[in-house]
Amino acid sequence: MSGESKKAPYRVPIGPNHPALKEPVMFTFELEGEVVRDVDFAPGQAHRGIEWMGMRRNPVQIVHLTDRICGICGVVHSLSFSLAVEQIAGIEVPERADYIRTIVHEFERIQSHLLWAGVAAHELGFDSLLHLTWRVREEAMDVIENLTGNRVNYGIVQVGGVRRDIVPEQHAIIEKCLATYEGLLDTLLSFFLDDRTIRMRCRDVGVLSRKDALELCTVGPTARASGVNVDLRQDYPYAAYGDLDVKAVLPDRYLGETHGDVYDRIVVRLLEVGQSCQIIRQCLSEMPAGPITAEEKLVKLLATCKKATGEGIGRVEAPRGECLHYVRMEGKDSPASWKVKASSYSNLMSWIPMLRGSQIADIPIIVASIDPCLSCTDRVAIVRDSRRSILSKDDLHRLSVEKTRRLQG
Amino acid sequence: MRALPLVPELVRQLFRRPATNRFPAKYLPPSIRAFLRDVQAGRAAVNPPVPTPPRFRGKIAYDRDSCIGCTLCVKVCPAHAIEFIPDIKKIRVWVDQCIFCSQCTSICPKSCLSMTDAFLLAGEDRYAEDLIVE
Numbered sequence: 001m002s003g004e005s006k007k008a009p010y011r012v013p014i015g016p017n018h019p020a021l022k023e024p025v026m027f028t029f030e031l032e033g034e035v036v037r038d039v040d041f042a043p044g045q046a047h048r049g050i051e052w053m054g055m056r057r058n059p060v061q062i063v064h065l066t067d068r069i070c071g072i073c074g075v076v077h078s079l080s081f082s083l084a085v086e087q088i089a090g091i092e093v094p095e096r097a098d099y100i101r102t103i104v105h106e107f108e109r110i111q112s113h114l115l116w117a118g119v120a121a122h123e124l125g126f127d128s129l130l131h132l133t134w135r136v137r138e139e140a141m142d143v144i145e146n147l148t149g150n151r152v153n154y155g156i157v158q159v160g161g162v163r164r165d166i167v168p169e170q171h172a173i174i175e176k177c178l179a180t181y182e183g184l185l186d187t188l189l190s191f192f193l194d195d196r197t198i199r200m201r202c203r204d205v206g207v208l209s210r211k212d213a214l215e216l217c218t219v220g221p222t223a224r225a226s227g228v229n230v231d232l233r234q235d236y237p238y239a240a241y242g243d244l245d246v247k248a249v250l251p252d253r254y255l256g257e258t259h260g261d262v263y264d265r266i267v268v269r270l271l272e273v274g275q276s277c278q279i280i281r282q283c284l285s286e287m288p289a290g291p292i293t294a295e296e297k298l299v300k301l302l303a304t305c306k307k308a309t310g311e312g313i314g315r316v317e318a319p320r321g322e323c324l325h326y327v328r329m330e331g332k333d334s335p336a337s338w339k340v341k342a343s344s345y346s347n348l349m350s351w352i353p354m355l356r357g358s359q360i361a362d363i364p365i366i367v368a369s370i371d372p373c374l375s376c377t378d379r380v381a382i383v384r385d386s387r388r389s390i391l392s393k394d395d396l397h398r399l400s401v402e403k404t405r406r407l408q409g
Numbered sequence: 410m411r412a413l414p415l416v417p418e419l420v421r422q423l424f425r426r427p428a429t430n431r432f433p434a435k436y437l438p439p440s441i442r443a444f445l446r447d448v449q450a451g452r453a454a455v456n457p458p459v460p461t462p463p464r465f466r467g468k469i470a471y472d473r474d475s476c477i478g479c480t481l482c483v484k485v486c487p488a489h490a491i492e493f494i495p496d497i498k499k500i501r502v503w504v505d506q507c508i509f510c511s512q513c514t515s516i517c518p519k520s521c522l523s524m525t526d527a528f529l530l531a532g533e534d535r536y537a538e539d540l541i542v543e
Contacts, residue, residue: 061487064510128419135428145462155466155510163515164464187418196412298485298516 047381083314112319161293220321482513
């Protein structure tokens with residue numbers, strides 16, 4: 001920092017680890033008084049080499065590795081990976097398995113959105129609301145635990161289906177949880193949306209215009225809060241969503257207008273909790289009987305995966321947006337290539353237009369408003385001669401071309 | 410529209426029981442070790458944990474006698490927690506590495522691996538005797 005100007009704008013680094021940010025990311029703010037003039041950020045602080053580990057394991061092992069890419073979206077990554085492998089190996093998933101996948105997927109959305117709502121309240125300094133939201137979230141966690149055997153890292157998805165059935169006794173538990181949430185939703189909406197403090201801190205803060213949202217390819221609730229009508233569940237249905245009635249939740253359907261600010265992101269996420277309840281209810285009533293996996297014998301499944309050649313893409317609407325897995329198998333035990341694109345990867349760039357012109361005090365809530373999941377996003381760390389280097393667009397393009405050639409053989 | 414809708418709920422909360430289960434004691438003891446010694450000596454009681462759900466995946470159990478040494482479990486273990494001992498054709502499970510996915514119990518042709526309800530496995534020694542199942 002030596003030799004830099006001591007006059008405004010001041011350059012203030014925040015991160016990689018900072019109490020206001022839950023995950024490691026390095027921000028450099030250019031500040032003039034209380035106002036953020038410009039901002040730059042550097043992700044890539046928590047690279048764990050998961051893809052490298054995956055390329056030394058077979059698909060049955062990787063499914064459990066994908067559970068651990070994200071601590072919150074446990075089913076999203078394994079579902080997305082399974083979809084890709086099923087596409088390559090030509091495995092047809094039984095209908096009942098699709099419905100069970102959808103039910104667990106939606107419960108995950110409920111708990112993830114409530115977790116985010118609590119974090120958002122905490123970032124605003126509203127800790128009583130944080131504790132209340134997280135207490136309510138436990139209901140969904142308990143049901144997930146009952147369905148899968150674990151609160152996190154569910155391990156319910158397997159290539160070709162699911163590992164556990166939903167038995168009739170569990171319907172009552174699910175129904176009870178759904179009734180609780182449907183009864184609570186209005187109260188929660190009122191706690192968040194009618195509160196004067198939240199309205200003051202979130203209305204017209206961190207605005208992302210519809211144009212910016214489209215140009216930066218944002219996904220998930222961040223895009224929907226800016227009025228972009230995208231939702232993989234309606235646009236490219238997977239699992240059981242083709243049979244279900246899913247429409248993207250947009251803030252103007254509830255409030256009559258779209259601001260694209262933090263407040264709208266709260267609206268979208270809370271309304272999606274209600275939407276998830278409806279989806280689960282519909283799944284429960286329409287769930288067909290039948291097997292829950294295409295191949296019960298794991299040994300046979302391993303043999304099928306070993307024979308498979310080709311490439312596949314699994315896309316899933318995670319609570320944070322679209323999550324994409326690319327898998328390439330070449331007739332070996334382990335995949336030849338595996339690429340994970342977590343949803344936050346598409347959303348990170350939207351920080352820059354959101355943060356420009358905002359106040360220092362609003363940085364935590366704006367950063368948290370896209371629900372960033374940086375450890376899931378970090379897929380690359382470039383270290384050469386024990387120094388980190390930054391690659392330009394041209395370098396990346398060259399590397400990308402080289403890799404494509406390599407894959408083509 | 411009320412300006413502070415949370416206030417009545419907060420007042421009600423004052424008279425409710427806390428949602429948190431106070432495990433292992435009502436208040437955090439100054440020393441966990443001293444507390445555990447007291448529990449063993451019968452001077453203190455442990456507040457019980459929340460019961461585990463049905464088909465919970467806890468510490469692994471291994472029926473050594475019925476194992477045929479097929480090594481299928483070694484092939485599907487994502488964490489490489491299972492070691493095959495070729496001399497005696499049996500396996501050894503390193504619980505400190507286990508990720509409790511229960512894949513080995515599904516693939517075992519003789520059903521000699523199973524998941525128990527034990528989950529209090531934290532310790533300081535990775536190679537402690539109760540963290541090695543063989």
